[in-house]
Amino acid sequence: MNKMMSFALAAVTMLCGFAAVAQQPAPAAPVAVPAPIPFAAANLTPLGVRSLAANCAACHGTNGNSAGGAIPGLAGMNKEYFLNQLKAFKEGKREATVMHQIAKGYSDAEMAALGDYFSAQKK
Numbered sequence: 001m002n003k004m005m006s007f008a009l010a011a012v013t014m015l016c017g018f019a020a021v022a023q024q025p026a027p028a029a030p031v032a033v034p035a036p037i038p039f040a041a042a043n044l045t046p047l048g049v050r051s052l053a054a055n056c057a058a059c060h061g062t063n064g065n066s067a068g069g070a071i072p073g074l075a076g077m078n079k080e081y082f083l084n085q086l087k088a089f090k091e092g093k094r095e096a097t098v099m100h101q102i103a104k105g106y107s108d109a110e111m112a113a114l115g116d117y118f119s120a121q122k123k
């Protein structure tokens with residue numbers, strides 16, 4: 001092999017090498033974004049409503065019987081009054097320290113079920 005040929009061979013080898021480097025792997029397919037997790041449907045069975053009502057117990061007491069007078073009790077509350085208050089909290093029509101936020105977390109159906117539950121509790 002003469003000098004010229006070995007130079008040409010080296011050049012071809014180099015070019016092929018560059019070509020291999022220049023040929024980037026195809027961009028990875030976009031990562032599939034999982035579908036958002038749907039909210040669970042409201043559980044309005046008697047047990048489900050008890051669980052909902054348990055969210056209120058920390059402040060309004062077990063079964064709506066609050067200890068002391070700082071936070072109003074919910075047990076035996078008139079259902080219509082109860083629903084009107086929650087609606088007013090949710091819509092920002094009744095001023096509140098916490099209930100305007102809490103009320104936003106409940107649908108009309110959940111509030112109605114809570115109203116049935118608390119109005120039926122003994123004071």
Ligand code: HEC
Nearest residue numbers: 055056058059071072082085086096097098099100102114
């Ligand atoms: C972090 C404490 C807290 C939790 C939890 C809470 N409440 Fe209240 N609730 C209050 C306070 C305090 C008030 C008085 C209004 C205010 O300042 O927000 C109130 C007022 C109310 C009133 C009006 C009572 C009246 O006599 O006019 C209703 C109805 C009510 N809450 C329902 C609920 C229900 C139903 C839940 C559960 C889904 C709940 N609350 C959870 C603290 C709480």
